[in-house]
Amino acid sequence: MLRLRNHLRPLVRAASQLTSPIHHCGCRRLLLSTSPAPTPFSLVDYLVTACGLAPSQARSAFDPDGVLPLLSGVGLSRADIADVVIADPLLLRSRADRLGPRLLALRDRVGLSVPQIDRFLLVGSWALRNCGDVSLKLEFLVSVYGSFEQLLVVMEKTISILTVNLDRVIKPNIALLRQCALTVRDIAKLCSNKPRLLTYNPERVKECVLRVEELGVPRGSPMFRHVIANITSVSEKKVKARLEFLM
Secondary structure, three states: OHHHHHHHHHHHHHHOOOOOOOOOOOHHHHHHOOOOOOOOOOHHHHHHHOOOOOHHHHHHHOOHHHHHHHHHHOOOOHHHHHHHHHHOHHHHHOOHHHHHHHHHHHHHOOOOOHHHHHHHHHHHHHHHHHOOOOHHHHHHHHHHHOOHHHHHHHHHHOHHHHOOOHHHHHHHHHHHHHHOOOOHHHHHHHHHHOHHHHOOOHHHHHHHHHHHHHOOOOOOOOOHHHHHHHHOOOOHHHHHHHHHHHO
16 A cells, blocks of 8 residues: 555645646556656556455456546545545546446535545545445435534444445334434434444344343433443443443
8 A cells, every 4th residue: 555655646746736637648647657666566466466356357447547537527636536546546446437427426416525525535435336326325324413524423433334225224223213212313423423333234223222121221211322332332241230330
């Protein structure tokens, strides 16, 4: 990764002097350009040695000339693009015809600003290139957490929140927690500290609720949210000890 970072530094330096968008012609040359070195840098070799791809995979899917204009097209600067590629080099292997609509949906459907798209890609580009169009899920989660910034904090704790199924996992878990007399604000606060609670299989969340009730904490009580937060990450014995201390 350090080697890739060193070879992308010319792109970052160029950003301070060149403000025009990146165009198809010369994209590869600009991204991979560097000062003379004994051994020319090869991104294909980097993808093989550092990212574990087979040589055929790295060569067949490697098309930065198709990806870079898409990043520029949603408003990212040269410096932004360099940072995103450093964070996720495999983004350059994405199919442009699939990545393009997904990037545009971040702007046009979710309503993210250019800085927000940049921040999202630094954390969630993996989900964008592997999990299809995540814009619907982002829209829903922003409404739950109250803002993109708060959701970003959650994503930094567990990117899996963007990989699980919205209708079969996230929404049923929220519905179950609502049945426990928790408000959306309560759920957002709970799942900001314990974001995996939304990504668990709903049956596991039901088991957690039952364990809380078995400990004598009824749904709707002020203690319920705190106990279920502990149950998701510690043993039943430790939960009982903590509950006794709090009581």
